[in-house]
Amino acid sequence: xxxxxxxxxxxxxxxxxxxxxxxxxxxxxxxxxxxxxxxxxxxxxxxxxxxxxxxxxxxxxxxxxxxxxxxxxxxxxxxxxxxxxxxxxxxxxxxxxxxxxxxxxxxxxxxxxxxxxxxxxxxxxxxxxxxxxxxxxxxxxxxxxxxxxxxxxxxxxxxxxxxxxxxxxxxxxxxxxxxxxxxxxxxxxxxxxxxxxxxxxxxxxxxxxxxxxxxxxxxxxxxxxxxxxxxxxxxxxxxxxxxxxxxxxxxxxxxxxxxxxxxxxxxxxxxxxxxxxxxxxxxxxxxxxxxxxxxxxxxxxxxxxxxxxxxxxxxxxxxxxxxxxxxxxxxxxxxxxxxxxxxxxxxxxxxxxxxxxxxxxxxxxxxxxxxxxxxxxxxxxxxxxxxxxxxxxxxxxxxxxxxxxxxxxxxxxxxxxxxxxxxxxxxxxxxxxxxxxxxxxxxxxxxxxxxxxxxxxxxxxxxxxxxxxxxxxxxxxxxxxxxxxxxxxxxxxxxxxxxxxxxxxxxxxxxxxxxxxxxxxxxxxxxxxxxxxxxxxxxxxxxxxxxxxxxxxxxxxxxxxxxxxxxxxxxxxxxxxxxxxxxxxxxxxxxxxxxxxxxxxxxxxxxxxxxxxxxxxxxxxxxxxxxxxxxxxxxxxxxxxxxxxxxxxxxxxxxxxxxxxxxxxxxxxxxxxxxxxxxxxxxxxxxxxxxxxxxxxxxxxxxxxxxxxxxxxxxxxxxxxxxxxxxxxxxxxxxxxxxxxxxxxxxxxxxxxxxxxxxxxxxxxxxxxxxxxxxxxxxxxxxxxx
Numbered sequence: 001x002x003x004x005x006x007x008x009x010x011x012x013x014x015x016x017x018x019x020x021x022x023x024x025x026x027x028x029x030x031x032x033x034x035x036x037x038x039x040x041x042x043x044x045x046x047x048x049x050x051x052x053x054x055x056x057x058x059x060x061x062x063x064x065x066x067x068x069x070x071x072x073x074x075x076x077x078x079x080x081x082x083x084x085x086x087x088x089x090x091x092x093x094x095x096x097x098x099x100x101x102x103x104x105x106x107x108x109x110x111x112x113x114x115x116x117x118x119x120x121x122x123x124x125x126x127x128x129x130x131x132x133x134x135x136x137x138x139x140x141x142x143x144x145x146x147x148x149x150x151x152x153x154x155x156x157x158x159x160x161x162x163x164x165x166x167x168x169x170x171x172x173x174x175x176x177x178x179x180x181x182x183x184x185x186x187x188x189x190x191x192x193x194x195x196x197x198x199x200x201x202x203x204x205x206x207x208x209x210x211x212x213x214x215x216x217x218x219x220x221x222x223x224x225x226x227x228x229x230x231x232x233x234x235x236x237x238x239x240x241x242x243x244x245x246x247x248x249x250x251x252x253x254x255x256x257x258x259x260x261x262x263x264x265x266x267x268x269x270x271x272x273x274x275x276x277x278x279x280x281x282x283x284x285x286x287x288x289x290x291x292x293x294x295x296x297x298x299x300x301x302x303x304x305x306x307x308x309x310x311x312x313x314x315x316x317x318x319x320x321x322x323x324x325x326x327x328x329x330x331x332x333x334x335x336x337x338x339x340x341x342x343x344x345x346x347x348x349x350x351x352x353x354x355x356x357x358x359x360x361x362x363x364x365x366x367x368x369x370x371x372x373x374x375x376x377x378x379x380x381x382x383x384x385x386x387x388x389x390x391x392x393x394x395x396x397x398x399x400x401x402x403x404x405x406x407x408x409x410x411x412x413x414x415x416x417x418x419x420x421x422x423x424x425x426x427x428x429x430x431x432x433x434x435x436x437x438x439x440x441x442x443x444x445x446x447x448x449x450x451x452x453x454x455x456x457x458x459x460x461x462x463x464x465x466x467x468x469x470x471x472x473x474x475x476x477x478x479x480x481x482x483x484x485x486x487x488x489x490x491x492x493x494x495x496x497x498x499x500x501x502x503x504x505x506x507x508x509x510x511x512x513x514x515x516x517x518x519x520x521x522x523x524x525x526x527x528x529x530x531x532x533x534x535x536x537x538x539x540x541x542x543x544x545x546x547x548x549x550x551x552x553x554x555x556x557x558x559x560x561x562x563x564x565x566x567x568x569x570x571x572x573x574x575x576x577x578x579x580x581x582x583x584x585x586x587x588x589x590x591x592x593x594x595x596x597x598x599x600x601x602x603x604x605x606x607x608x609x610x611x612x613x614x615x616x617x618x619x620x621x622x623x624x625x626x627x628x629x630x631x632x633x634x635x636x637x638x639x640x641x642x643x644x645x646x647x648x649x650x651x652x653x654x655x656x657x658x659x660x661x662x663x664x665x666x667x668x669x670x671x672x673x674x675x676x677x678x679x680x681x682x683x684x685x686x687x688x689x690x691x692x693x694x695x696x697x698x699x700x701x702x703x704x705x706x707x708x709x710x711x712x713x714x715x716x717x718x719x720x721x722x723x724x725x726x727x728x729x730x731x732x733x734x735x736x737x738x739x740x741x742x743x744x745x746x747x748x749x750x751x752x753x754x755x756x757x758x759x760x761x762x763x764x765x766x767x768x769x770x771x772x773x774x775x776x777x778x779x780x781x782x783x784x785x786x
Contacts, residue, residue, distance in 0.1 A: 017136045018126035021143035025122030028148065028458065029115040032466045037111045040492035044111030046157050046472040048294050051495045052540055054159035055107055056527035057088050058095070059500070062103035063533045065090075071689050071746040073511065074533035076563055077574065077708050077730075079545040082751060086252030087543050091196035091245070092163040094120075104504070107496040110159070117162040121147040124169035129371050131176055132330075135378050137450040141457050142374030145311045148461035149370065151363035153468040154290035154308030161306075164201045165363045167194050171209055172367070178237070179217055179230055184772045187234065188765055191241025199245070199252040200262075201360075204350035206238075208364045215333040240768065243761025250754035258546030265353045271345035276414060278357065280405065281307050282342060285359065287315050287397050288427045289464050292471040297423035298405055299416055307359040309366050311373060312460035313434045313453075318376040319369050321383055321390035330372060337365045377453045380442075387442050391435055398431045423471070434460065494598055501596040502580070503532035506604070511535050511691075512613035512684045513577035525562065528580075537574045539563050547708035550729030554643070556631030569635035574706045577610040611639065613684070614693060614742075616701045617732070619659035620644045620652055626728070629663055637662050642702055643727050652725065655700045655734055691744035697735050703742070705731045712750075716743045 037044050045051045064072045064081050072081050082090065089095050094113055101109050126143035133139045146152075146169070155161040174190035177183045195202045213234065218227065242249060256262040274282070280299050290308030291297055311319075323331045340346040341359070348354055350361035376383045408416045418424050441452050473491045484494040506515065515536040517528050529536035542561035552559040557566060565571070579588060581603055588605035595601050620642040629637050637643075641659045644652055683694035695703060702725070707713070709731050715722045717733065718741050725732045733742070 014136055017130055017139040018123045018143075020136070021126035021140055021147075022119045022123035024140060024458070025144060025147045026115055026119035028144070028461050029118040029465065031462055032469055033111055033115055036469065036490075036492065037108075040490045040496075042108040042111075043492040043496040044114065045107065045492040045495035046469070047292075048157050048472070050157045050159055050472070051499065052526050053088075055110065055496070055499055056530035057085060057541075058098060058106045058110065059103045060530040060533050061085055061088075061090055061095070062099060062101075062106060065099065068688050070748045070751060072533060073535040073686070074530050075541065076539035076544040076548050077514075077537065077551075077706060078535075079548070079708065080251065080255070080710070080712075080748060082248065082251035082748075083255035084541065084543050084545070086248055086255060087160070087198060087200045089160040089163050089198055091248035092160075092198070093193065093196075094163050094166070104500070107492075107500065114156075114159070114162065117166045118147050118152070120166040121152065121162075121169075124166060124173065125367060125370065128169045128173040128176070128367070129374060131173075131180075132371060133374055133378055135450055137454045138374045138378035141377050141450070141454050142370045144454075144457050144461050145314065145370035145373055146363075146367050148312050148465055149363070149366040150285060150290035150308030150310035150464075151306070151366045153464055154293060155306050155360070155363070156465075156468055157293065157472050158306070160198065161201075161360070161363075163197050164194070164205070167197055168205050168364060169367060170194070171205060172212060175209060175213065175234070176216075178233065184233065184237070185765070185769050188237035188240035188244070188768075191238050192244035192761075195241055195245035196248050199249050200256065203352050204361045205364065207350050208361065211336065212333065215329045215336065219332075220329055240761055240765050243757050244765060246757025246761060247751070247754040250750045250757065251748075254750055255543060255546075259543065260549065261542060262352075262354075264355050266345060266348045266355045270355070272343060274342070274344060276408070277416065279342075280401070280408075280416075281305070282359070283397065283401055285309050285362070287394065287401065288431045290468060291423065291427065292468070295420065295471070297420040297427060298409075298418045301417075301419050305356070305358050305360075306362070309359070309362040309369070310431075310464075311366065311369055312464050313437060313456050314373045315394055315431060315434055316369070317390040317394040317435060317438055318373040318383075318387070319390070320393050321386045322372040322376050324389065325383055325386050330368065330375075334365075334368050334372060337368065341365070377450055380449045384442065387438075391439055391442075395432070395435050398428065398435070402428055426467075430463075497597045498600065499526060499528060500531045502594055502602050503528050503534060505594060506532065506534055506578075506580070508532060508534055509686065510578060511686050513575045513610055515578045515580055516571050516576035516607070518579065518581035518583065537563060537571060537576045545708040545710065547710060547726075547729035550709075554626070554728035555634045567632045567635050569639050572607065572609045572611055573635050573638050575610050575612055577607050577612075579605040579607055581605070611704075611706075613705045613707065614695055614703045616697055616735070617642045617704055618656060618699070618701050619662075620649075620656040620702075621658070621660055621662060622646045622649060623728075625660055625663055638728065642704060642725075642732050644732075645726060648725055651723070652702070652734075656702060689746040689748075691742075693740075693742040693744070695735060695740040695742055697737055697740060699737050701735055702732045703735050703740075705733070705744075707731045707744070710746070712746060712748050714745045714747050716745075717741070 033044060045055065060072065060074050061081070064074070070081055072079060075081070075084050094117055098106060098109050098113060122143040125146040126139050129142045130139050133142065152162070152165055155165070170190045171187070171194055174186035178187045194205055217230065221227065277299055281303060284299070285307040286309055289310050293304050293306070294302050296302060319334065323334055340349070341362070344357065347359070351358050376387070405416070405418070409418055437456055441449055441456070444452070474485065482498070484491050484498065515529055515534050517536060517538045525540050527538070527540050529538055540562045549559055555566065555570065557564060578591070579585070582601060584603060585605055588607060590603060591606050592604040593601065594604070621637070621644070623643055623645050626634065626637065626643045641662050642656065685692040704727065707730060709724065709726045709729055713724060713731070715724055715733055717735060722733045735742070
């Protein structure tokens with residue numbers, strides 16, 4: 001009985017190698033990350049975007065989702081939750097798991113979720129590869145190569161990328177199942193899961209899946225019947241996946257359409273040419289272990305393009321052997337991907353033709369390289385005579401690259417330098433060691449080398465992930481200049497204390513005013529306000545509300561991905577009443593002094609000049625007049641008079657007087673004049689997606705609210721609908737003399753549209769699934785009758 005049970009378990013385990021891949025990848029990740037979390041009291045953090053964005057974003061989303069908010073005051077000046085975080089995995093199943101815990105525990109949960117993502121990456125890749133491999137060890141090798149490739153290691157600082165890396169192989173596995181096994185429905189579900197996870201990345205995964213279909217199924221079977229039917233089925237299930245995920249897709253699409261950065265395209269002049277530096281970075285990505293993007297060891301000091309794809313131990317050695325030896329779909333697709341990687345316009349296809357030079361699609365390419373390498377490992381005897389060529393070419397490229405880089409550094413070509421000599425040497429030694437180890441295994445001439453390859457792959461995977469984690473915790477300081485490695489505790493504990501402790505002590509309900517976290521100390525970069533969803537004028541996020549970008553452009557400021565301190569008067573205009581800083585200031589009133597567990601001092605000051613939301617204005621200038629004002633004075637002008645779009649002048653001129661004199665005033669005059677601050681708000685109440693305001697006005701005027709202009713705000717004044725006016729991306733509304741009862745209600749109808757599409761998609765999928773089962777039952781009955 002026991003023996004039979006054990007045999008059954010063994011058979012099941014061999015039948016489902018993806019389960020072993022899951023466990024193995026989880027253990028490898030755990031070897032590196034669990035000790036780090038234990039030393040840090042459960043916290044896990046990395047430098048740059050991981051701590052600056054991923055942790056604060058996760059905490060803010062947790063609070064906002066549980067409170068039922070669609071509009072959050074913690075996203076810069078305020079923003080739509082779904083539009084802001086569709087790219088940051090608000091729809092990912094991994095993030096949903098974190099919602100089981102309170103927001104305060106997110107910095108402790110994030111490490112365990114990281115391990116889970118890596119484990120799922122191993123599982124999903126093994127699930128796809130087992131169709132093309134026969135030996136369990138070869139499948140495990142392929143899964144580990146994918147889960148710990150350079151594309152994974154270099155991007156660990158981008159925590160939300162890991163979700164996409166983990167889930168993408170399910171799309172290829174589902175496509176294979178649909179075409180080869182005639183099992184419908186799986187591809188639709190795979191599309192839905194990937195789309196919900198990250199609609200922006202889904203563009204790239206869709207392009208790659210189309211490419212995969214062309215090389216895997218279309219070209220080899222071009223003359224066979226049924227191709228059109230297969231294509232239509234793929235298209236139909238893709239549409240089903242889009243419908244099911246509509247609740248996330250619709251808001252994210254609207255967000256991207258309003259984001260100038262997302263809609264920018266690669267200029268024609270950059271379609272085909274790359275610089276020497278770009279060539280070196282790209283060659284290094286294939287033949288050397290990945291480095292931390294914030295502190296490259298050579299060529300450039302930093303590069304955020306995610307150029308990493310090195311396979312642990314193997315690099316490209318076995319891939320080169322495979323493509324030279326085989327002339328099949330996989331070999332052809334790999335060659336195609338190589339070409340696309342080195343031609344900018346083709347590379348940009350996967351990132352919607354973005355002008356930024358990104359290699360963020362390389363994780364998909366690494367899946368193909370991992371399979372090719374695993375095939376060679378499995379059939380070592382078949383490829384034995386060709387393996388030496390792959391090793392020789394790899395060693396030749398490594399040595400040539402090293403010599404060329406040293407020569408270019410010596411002649412100071414285009415600023416090429418070696419910035420971290422020890423890391424540079426370690427990279428070279430690791431790449432060389434991989435080739436040497438492979439040569440030793442091949443020379444062994446054992447008929448069964450797969451287990452040796454597997455053991456060596458495990459060792460290299462542990463080392464490369466460990467070095468990547470260490471690198472991101474011990475590389476160059478980020479742009480705050482704060483060194484969390486010299487504080488009292490371990491790195492991750494110090495970062496989490498810095499991020500969460502002080503914000504948790506600050507009052508959240510401060511509207512109609514906001515906080516300003518002193519940019520000079522790095523608070524904008526670290527999104528301290530988001531960890532407690534505090535209203536502030538700071539944020540480090542590239543997907544904030546499009547009207548926030550409009551506001552900064554109106555002031556002549558290129559916001560990029562971080563809200564700047566701005567010119568004189570801007571913080572006052574935005575209502576920054578509470579200044580949080582590490583500096584002692586003599587010109588502001590001290591409200592509170594706090595010291596955190598890192599022994600860091602924080603001071604909270606009162607800025608009495610800050611305008612509250614609802615400040616009254618009785619004059620205006622036009623947008624065209626405003627544009628004539630020098631950029632450094634524009635915020636001061638907005639403190640004194642409203643800026644109205646030219647086409648709205650006829651609507652406001654009966655209630656506001658034209659005040660072109662503000663255009664001519666010098667900065668000193670603007671500063672001397674009394675700011676029109678009547679602070680009319682006798683009551684200002686915030687509820688879920690709603691502002692209720694009671695305001696007193698001496699005459700018919702306009703009330704100015706430093707809220708991002710959004711057409712989904714519905715405003716009522718004294719029970720009647722009021723028109724909103726766009727004032728450089730912010731809002732102004734007309735008010736009556738005397739008491740005004742004002743209600744701002746955020747009614748985000750696209751969310752309802754998205755829910756409706758998801759409901760329709762689920763119903764259609766259920767009907768489609770039922771139809772497929774009926775067809776199978778009918779076919780089965782007919783076969784039985786025969």
